[in-house]
Amino acid sequence: MDVIENSLFVSRIQAVCDEMGATLQRTAFSPNIKDRLDFSCAVFDNGGNLCAQAAHIPVHLGSMAYAMAGIVSRVDWQPGDMIILNDPYLGGTHLPDVTVIAPLYIESELCAFVANRAHHADIGADTPGSMPLAGSLAEEGLVISPVHLLRCGKKDIKTFHSILEKLHNPALAEADYEAQASANLTGLRRLDSLVKLMGRAKFAEALNVLNEYAETLARSSLRELPRGEFEFTDVMDDDGLGHDHIPIKARLQIEDDRILVDFSGTAPQVKGNINCPLSVTAAAVYYCFYCLMPPHTPACAGAFRMIELKAEPGSLVNARFPAAVAAGNVETSSRIVDVILGALAKTLPDNIPAASHGSMNNIAMGSDSWDYYETLGGGSGAGSGRPGCDAIQTHMTNTLNTPIEILEKYYPLRIRQYAIRRNSGGTGQFKGGDGLVREYEFLEDCHVTLLTERRTVAPWGIAEGQPGAPGLNRLNDEVLPGKTEFSAHKGERLTIMTPGGGGWGKPRVHGES
Numbered sequence: 001m002d003v004i005e006n007s008l009f010v011s012r013i014q015a016v017c018d019e020m021g022a023t024l025q026r027t028a029f030s031p032n033i034k035d036r037l038d039f040s041c042a043v044f045d046n047g048g049n050l051c052a053q054a055a056h057i058p059v060h061l062g063s064m065a066y067a068m069a070g071i072v073s074r075v076d077w078q079p080g081d082m083i084i085l086n087d088p089y090l091g092g093t094h095l096p097d098v099t100v101i102a103p104l105y106i107e108s109e110l111c112a113f114v115a116n117r118a119h120h121a122d123i124g125a126d127t128p129g130s131m132p133l134a135g136s137l138a139e140e141g142l143v144i145s146p147v148h149l150l151r152c153g154k155k156d157i158k159t160f161h162s163i164l165e166k167l168h169n170p171a172l173a174e175a176d177y178e179a180q181a182s183a184n185l186t187g188l189r190r191l192d193s194l195v196k197l198m199g200r201a202k203f204a205e206a207l208n209v210l211n212e213y214a215e216t217l218a219r220s221s222l223r224e225l226p227r228g229e230f231e232f233t234d235v236m237d238d239d240g241l242g243h244d245h246i247p248i249k250a251r252l253q254i255e256d257d258r259i260l261v262d263f264s265g266t267a268p269q270v271k272g273n274i275n276c277p278l279s280v281t282a283a284a285v286y287y288c289f290y291c292l293m294p295p296h297t298p299a300c301a302g303a304f305r306m307i308e309l310k311a312e313p314g315s316l317v318n319a320r321f322p323a324a325v326a327a328g329n330v331e332t333s334s335r336i337v338d339v340i341l342g343a344l345a346k347t348l349p350d351n352i353p354a355a356s357h358g359s360m361n362n363i364a365m366g367s368d369s370w371d372y373y374e375t376l377g378g379g380s381g382a383g384s385g386r387p388g389c390d391a392i393q394t395h396m397t398n399t400l401n402t403p404i405e406i407l408e409k410y411y412p413l414r415i416r417q418y419a420i421r422r423n424s425g426g427t428g429q430f431k432g433g434d435g436l437v438r439e440y441e442f443l444e445d446c447h448v449t450l451l452t453e454r455r456t457v458a459p460w461g462i463a464e465g466q467p468g469a470p471g472l473n474r475l476n477d478e479v480l481p482g483k484t485e486f487s488a489h490k491g492e493r494l495t496i497m498t499p500g501g502g503g504w505g506k507p508r509v510h511g512e513s
Contacts, residue, residue, distance in 0.1 A: 005206075012194055013052040014054070017041045017042055018041075021116075023186040024116055028176050028179040029172055029175040029176055030172055030175075032374075033176060036374060036401065037398075038118065040117050041115070042054070045207050046113070048069035048072040048113065049211070049301040051112070051210065060283075063092075063282065065282075068101075070090075070091060071101065079103070079108070080150060083101050083146045084101075085101075085144050086098045089137075093279065094326045094327075095137075096121065096131065097119050098144065099117040100180040100184055102115070102150075102185070106196065107200075111200060112191055114184050120173060122168050123140075124142035124166040124167050125140055125141035126139070127364070128447050128449075132326065133240045134324040134326060136322045144163065160174065211298075211302030215303065217297040218293050218297060218305070221292055221297075227255065229251055231249065231252075234247070234460075235248070235457055236248065236274055236316075238483060239270040239271060239274045240273070241270070241272040243271065245457065248316060250262065251343070252343045252347075260308045262310040262311075263281070263311040266315045266317050267315065267316045270316065272327070273451075274316070274332045275316055276318070277325060278309070278311060284337050287396060316328075317332070317336065334453065335453065352383070354381030355381050355502045357378025357435055357459055357499040360376075361377075361471065362450065362452065363375075364448070365446050370411060372411050374401055375393065375399055377392045378391065378392070378498035379424060379432050379433030379468055381461075382428055382465060382502065382503050382505075383504055387432070388425055388503075391436035412444040413440050413441065414443060415438065415440060416441050417438065420437075421437045421498065422434055424468060424499065424500030425501050426466040426502040427503050428465030428502075429465070429504060429507065430503065432459070432468045432501030433501040435469070435471065435499050437498075438495070439494070439496075440494045446487075446488055447488070448494065450482070450484050453471075456482070458499065458502075460502050464507075465502055465504040465506070466503045467502055475494055
């Protein structure tokens with residue numbers, strides 16, 4: 001393949017993922033998928049190696065890239081099959097993220113896989129929103145090991161019923177699972193057309209060239225990093241069950257032909273649900289290094305070949321079953337990014353931004369008749385030559401909040417305030433971005449769970465820039481812990497004030513040029 005052919009192939013296979021995402025968004029019923037866009041789509045080769053992905057959610061896609069080969073090797077595939085899973089210890093992230101995978105066969109030959117992962121607010125946990133303050137995986141909801149959703153093109157009714165009977169709102173869930181299956185069918189049709197246009201041999205060659213090209217770009221950019229060892233430590237506020245200031249430590253060992261990311265010194269796994277499966281940790285690491293690569297680097301397996309991970313089994317970033325993981329996917333992954341960027345800042349001080357707000361600010365609520373979940377943005381960290389952005393989702397999340405019109409139409413909630421949290425970004429030569437304020441009024445009694453971070457330990461500044469303001473959660477006039485569950489009553493108000501980003505550079509004194 002020449003350069004033009006390769007470029008066209010990259011665009012074509014990327015377009016397959018984009019169209020899968022469009023199908024999923026348009027056919028799903030839940031606001032989490034159709035409005036917040038909490039889903040991801042990707043294409044893999046016949047061995048489960050990542051080939052292409054849409055620009056969706058890094059924590060979804062990086063974890064699939066790390067674990068997909070192990071997932072597909074466990075299944076005896078047939079044409080027309082489709083499997084479903086969410087087990088965090090078999091390549092998932094946390095239980096609400098449900099993955100659906102389908103193989104592409106052409107003339108009885110397995111050529112590739114398509115997959116999508118979407119967040120479901122109802123996965124059968126005892127608390128609405130299925131993001132409880134759990135102490136074990138069993139308390140977090142339904143665990144789905146890889147099972148057939150379709151067999152030879154026909155819906156597996158037994159599997160569907162076994163899943164739906166454990167959920168609070170099975171009709172809505174079934175519609176979303178059907179949407180995920182539809183997205184894969186769209187991907188299979190488009191990929192089938194592409195393979196038949198090129199021929200199977202040419203398609204396989206193109207995938208090899210794609211990965212070699214990505215690896216070449218990745219190695220050329222990462223070889224510019226200074227050689228040596230660079231360490232950084234940051235902490236999680238708490239695990240919600242009594243453990244505070246839990247350290248995550250990383251040492252980057254940068255060599256000519258590899259980068260080893262060693263998490264030795266990180267805390268052991270904890271009782272609360274901030275533990276990370278290794279696939280989620282890999283997603284955060286891949287994301288950080290991908291940000292250093294040229295923008296045209298294909299997001300495929302070849303881009304990550306020179307990156308190696310070392311994490312002690314049973315640690316916070318390589319948790320063992322049956323540790324609870326609901327917040328590990330959303331909160332701990334965000335802190336891992338801060339740790340990796342903090343270490344990289346010692347090698348590239350002018351290229352790495354200050355810490356962003358460092359939390360997905362998770363809010364789950366509902367009652368017997370409804371489930372609601374969303375994440376909120378905050379301030380991004382400032383960098384050399386630029387201030388941070390205000391009220392934005394950063395790093396491991398790429399979702400939206402639920403639009404106020406949708407929220408108030410479908411749920412017994414009213415938004416009383418939605419605004420930028422002024423002056424919450426850290427000061428510096430370049431100021432960190434401001435967080436946001438979102439105030440909910442409850443129109444009926446319900447149960448609420450908050451999983452938030454950076455409420456006690458502020459996002460750090462860089463190059464003498466000042467930290468961003470920590471976040472604050474409040475029910476009426478009462479300050480709430482960062483991680484908590486409570487019963488809310490009609491007329492009460494919940495206010496979430498998200499953290500600001502850290503500042504970059506020494507603040508200028510008034511009158512100083």
